[in-house]
């Protein structure tokens with residue numbers, strides 16, 4: 001195919017599209033409109049190239065469940081959101097951007113660590129960490145930034161423990177994660193941040209040779225099947241995915257509950273709802289807000305349109321999670337809804353490896369926050385909250401709260 | 404109802420264990436699905452159908 005054919009028509013929707021002012025929890029109006037009017041539609045990316053948006057629940061499950069839609073970012077036509085995004089995906093590839101059988105081989109080295117039973121056994125430890133953070137946050141104070149004092153440190157501490165990364169270094173890797181995930185970062189800065197993180201993790205992996213421990217990095221080293229560079233790239237994925245996602249879900253969930261006081265009241269009155277409430281928050285907020293990328297390796301019909309081999313696809317899981325056929329009244333937050341069919345963790349063989357961990361962390365974070373802070377409230381006007389529209393993972397940059 | 408789980412297809416994210424913990428578990432060594440009860444009692448059928456529906460890898464099939 002020639003480049004000209006891949007260039008979008010001038011009236012195609014440009015992505016990432018902006019959200020409507022005053023509607024920080026809803027998908028961008030342009031993308032929602034497409035989901036209603038033309039569920040498989042053409043869009044334009046930052047560099048003027050075209051890709052498909054697949055917006056409905058059933059179609060998203062079809063695409064992500066079919067490995068003829070490749071996750072390999074090296075293939076021509078793979079859709080990138082920014083030039084920096086291309087750096088992340090192409091530099092130091094690991095299994096999130098590989099296809100089976102290589103993807104399965106690497107992923108299966110980790111599945112035991114994230115399986116439901118193992119992660120459930122971590123509850124007491126996660127609860128202890130959550131309580132300690134709240135003790136420290138409330139000690140002699142009546143207000144704080146929820147992001148820096150609770151939402152970010154909790155999953156950071158947990159993923160450090162699991163990986164065997166010293167938490168003292170969190171300033172170093174959090175700053176570099178921020179650069180990697182910012183849609184505004186220049187490509188060079190993304191490349192540097194990425195190299196620094198991989199360097200840091202390579203040195204860490206090497207150090208485990210002489211001083212082994214029970215963490216994932218050390219066990220991957222002991223296994224002897226991967227190079228230090230491969231372990232470092234995998235470690236980088238786990239480190240970044242393991243704390244930014246849960247951190248943003250925690251803060252944005254808190255804001256969404258404060259904004260929906262009836263829902264917050266229900267949850268307070270009946271804490272056993274927390275498990276279902278977390279699924280509903282995952283659905284309603286869908287923080288992976290710019291779509292899950294794939295590229296077709298054959299001509300495949302999706303929602304009545306033919307996607308040609310070599311064409312890129314973004315599965316907009318945020319609109320899929322508002323699909324009226326699956327989630328009637330889905331534009332409203334309802335903590336009693338059965339939201340388990342949401343695709344906030346993706347679908348298919350790449351579906352989030354860390355989802356059992358994310359669930360335990362989020363259930364504990366939400367339950368602990370509302371139990372320990374009965375007077376919880378937002379400490380700035382709602383209109384002044386700064387959203388992460390400029391980041392690959394949505395959320396809030398900070399969340400001033402009082403109690 | 405009879406359950407068949409394809410351990411080759413399974414990607415070990417544990418959604419089935421969440422939906423029907425009495426019926427599904429994961430192997431200790433690699434987190435891949437194991438069926439605890441291949442012919443579960445009727446009371447569990449809804450939970451099992453939900454597990455099959457949310458399995459991301461289409462690894463769970465049901466027959467009568």
Ligand code: HEM
Pocket residue numbers: 071095096097107159237238239241242243245246249287288292293344345346347349350351352353354355357358
């Ligand atoms: C609320 C929290 C989270 C959300 C919404 C989330 C979302 C996602 C999504 C949508 C994908 C699919 C990407 C794709 O198909 O291309 C994914 C994959 C992944 N996530 Fe998460 N995630 C979360 C938490 C975590 C945590 C805590 C970890 C822990 C380490 C983690 C590790 C991973 C990994 C390793 C993959 C790649 C899996 C593969 O390609 O086989 N995530 N996540």
Ligand code: SF4
Pocket residue numbers: 408412413414415416417418419420427434435436457458459460461462463
């Ligand atoms: S839900 Fe499917 S992929 Fe996940 S553990 Fe169960 S069988 Fe495996």
